[in-house]
Amino acid sequence: xxxxxxxxxxxxxxxxxxxxxxxxxxxxxxxxxxxxxxxxxxxxxxxxxxxxxxxxxxxxxxxxxxxxxxxxxxxxxxxxxxxxxxxxxxxxxxxxxxxxxxxxxxxxxxxxxxxxxxxxxxxxxxxxxxxxxxxxxxxxxxxxxxxxxxxxxxxxxxxxxxxxxxxxxxxxxxxxxxxxxxxxxxxxxxxxxxxxxxxxxxxxxxxxxxxxxxxxxxxxxxxxxxxxxxxxxxxxxxxxxxxxxxxxxxxxxxxxxxxxxxxxxxxxxxxxxxxxxxxxxxxxxxxxxxxxxxxxxxxxxxxxxxxxxxxxxxxxxxxxxxxxxxxxxxxxxxxxxxxxxxxxxxxxxxxxxxxxxxxxxxxxxxxxxxxxxxxxxxxxxxxxxxxxx
Amino acid sequence: xxxxxxxxxxxxxxxxxxxxxxxxxxxxxxxxxxxxxxxxxxxxxxxxxxxxxxxxxxxxxxxxxxxxxxxxxxxxxxxxxxxxxxxxxxxxxxxxxxxxxxxxxxxxxxxxxxxxxxxxxxxxxxxxxxxxxxxxxxxxxxxxxxxxxxxxxxxxxxxxxxxxxxxxxxxxxxxxxxxxxxxxxxxxxxxxxxxxxxxxxxxxxxxxxxxxxxxxxxxxxxxxxxxxxxxxxxxxxxxxxxxxxxxxxxxxxxxxxxxxxxxxxxxxxxxx
Numbered sequence: 001x002x003x004x005x006x007x008x009x010x011x012x013x014x015x016x017x018x019x020x021x022x023x024x025x026x027x028x029x030x031x032x033x034x035x036x037x038x039x040x041x042x043x044x045x046x047x048x049x050x051x052x053x054x055x056x057x058x059x060x061x062x063x064x065x066x067x068x069x070x071x072x073x074x075x076x077x078x079x080x081x082x083x084x085x086x087x088x089x090x091x092x093x094x095x096x097x098x099x100x101x102x103x104x105x106x107x108x109x110x111x112x113x114x115x116x117x118x119x120x121x122x123x124x125x126x127x128x129x130x131x132x133x134x135x136x137x138x139x140x141x142x143x144x145x146x147x148x149x150x151x152x153x154x155x156x157x158x159x160x161x162x163x164x165x166x167x168x169x170x171x172x173x174x175x176x177x178x179x180x181x182x183x184x185x186x187x188x189x190x191x192x193x194x195x196x197x198x199x200x201x202x203x204x205x206x207x208x209x210x211x212x213x214x215x216x217x218x219x220x221x222x223x224x225x226x227x228x229x230x231x232x233x234x235x236x237x238x239x240x241x242x243x244x245x246x247x248x249x250x251x252x253x254x255x256x257x258x259x260x261x262x263x264x265x266x267x268x269x270x271x272x273x274x275x276x277x278x279x280x281x282x283x284x285x286x287x288x289x290x291x292x293x294x295x296x297x298x299x300x301x302x303x304x305x306x307x308x309x310x311x312x313x314x315x316x317x318x319x320x321x322x323x324x325x326x327x328x329x330x331x332x333x334x335x336x337x338x339x340x341x342x343x344x345x346x347x348x349x350x351x352x353x354x355x356x357x358x359x360x361x362x363x364x365x366x367x368x369x370x371x372x373x374x375x376x377x378x379x380x381x382x383x384x385x386x387x388x389x
Numbered sequence: 390x391x392x393x394x395x396x397x398x399x400x401x402x403x404x405x406x407x408x409x410x411x412x413x414x415x416x417x418x419x420x421x422x423x424x425x426x427x428x429x430x431x432x433x434x435x436x437x438x439x440x441x442x443x444x445x446x447x448x449x450x451x452x453x454x455x456x457x458x459x460x461x462x463x464x465x466x467x468x469x470x471x472x473x474x475x476x477x478x479x480x481x482x483x484x485x486x487x488x489x490x491x492x493x494x495x496x497x498x499x500x501x502x503x504x505x506x507x508x509x510x511x512x513x514x515x516x517x518x519x520x521x522x523x524x525x526x527x528x529x530x531x532x533x534x535x536x537x538x539x540x541x542x543x544x545x546x547x548x549x550x551x552x553x554x555x556x557x558x559x560x561x562x563x564x565x566x567x568x569x570x571x572x573x574x575x576x577x578x579x580x581x582x583x584x585x586x587x588x589x590x591x592x593x594x595x596x597x598x599x600x601x602x603x604x605x606x607x608x609x610x611x612x613x614x615x616x617x618x619x620x621x622x623x624x625x626x627x628x629x630x631x632x633x634x635x636x637x638x639x640x641x642x643x644x645x646x647x648x649x650x651x652x653x654x655x656x657x658x659x660x661x
Contacts (some may be wrong), residue, residue, distance in 0.1 A: 007557075008553060010553055013546055013549055013550040013553065014550055017543065017546040018552055020539065020542055020546060023539070024539055024540075024543065120563075218409065249613075250610075258536065258540075262543075264541060269547060269550065270549070272551060273550070273554070276554045276557075331528065331532050332528060332532055334528050336525055336528075
């Protein structure tokens, strides 16, 4: 400890260097697993194990819809392993105002079965004229819970007139789980939205969410669903996560590379500092050995030096890493179309401690080589060289 | 030849009987590689996997452009004659979009005139569409920039630490020089020049490593995403920035450490 305090500036820089390396390592560990875990939490938060999308597409990836939604839902719900089927139709809706039309995303759902939103204030949808809206919609339109509004499913630019208009009452304020930040949205009865969008969307849905009973064989059930409804893709939570993994593999790879570089930088920094420290104290170490201090004791002292730098750096790096993770998460959260609830950097204690443990382990390893050199110094020769110098 | 990109089922097998000679299509390289197709092959194209389609001849194999927005799109592409696709999709005389060529000066006026006519669609400038579709890449760029700043801070600390140690190692040499009568200013200049040389040699080595890593990154991701896009480019600006930064940091670290040493009495430096 005294040796470290003797060269304060050098020690402070080394600790700072290890701290930045630890912060980067921590961030990269959080990034490598964060997105996947965060997505998994989001997908399983409402207890639905399958998403059924039109064949060849992913949910809401295209404007394609599933025909004969009611009969498919009834057939699926009859399976003993299926607890509930929640059909969803998505469509753009427009609200005319003095400042022009406000376009919002509309979700047609069965309120009792839906897994798309959580109610924050007011009441849920009860009747066919009820809607719930999110904060962004209410802010953009200047409306509040309890207001009656006029929503249209389309706009005919030739006639300059709205089509599929309906007077609806805002019953509550909701938070939509799968929509991106700042996306205005409303939810209403599925039947109401189908009527508003006209004959082209009659009995059509964009997506069905399927809740299974515990113990259900997911793969077998998925194959059965696709046999019963050949126009859909039954995407299990595991498949959805695999898809996310594939689409965002870039972030995992960059996290692995930068994490490895951080570890190497931390290792090199500690090795360099401890090696220089040993070289400077070669005479002192030789004297200690000459008066009978054991080789093991010398090695211990030098390894401890490396550990102290690593532990101090890792502790400082933990705070620095959490702060930078929050900043980097703010940047990546602005990805277009990404659900608001998704976090790229997820704090998982086990992974974080493992990463910091790895860095401290690297610090111990970094101290071993200079410690071994110090322990193996030729006492007489070193003392002679010191005396000449 | 007016072509349109489309997603279609391409298969070999029984097709609808045709009285006219088969028409030609172009497919992209990924589809050709995955399905083992070559120019001159006959395939059946249909709008639906279960529907019977039309036999066509592959006339060309196209390569995807180096377009960032194409990276995440893994689906194969087929290009057909416009009327052919309209017939297959039972699309009537409809199209998804028009591309309008104008002179650079009249773009704004053309957009206004088209939108005023209100034919049931809107015109957008190509630059506006480019901004809209490149939002994802702007986010990635911002992320890279933030990671870059953290890396630069880490490198700067590493460099400062190494150079401080390097200069500290010269304490006995500096003491000897001072005892021989060499002035403080000369010793300072010598140490700073040495630090600058180390920083420059280090940055030259770093640039070489950077070029190597950049080539490896491009080779890996071009194969993974099957695109000619270059993911990493080492530009002259980046090289100059790295060299100048390491030079400034090296000189600063050398000067700080040397200042401390030349102010310390030579005998103290020698431990006497």
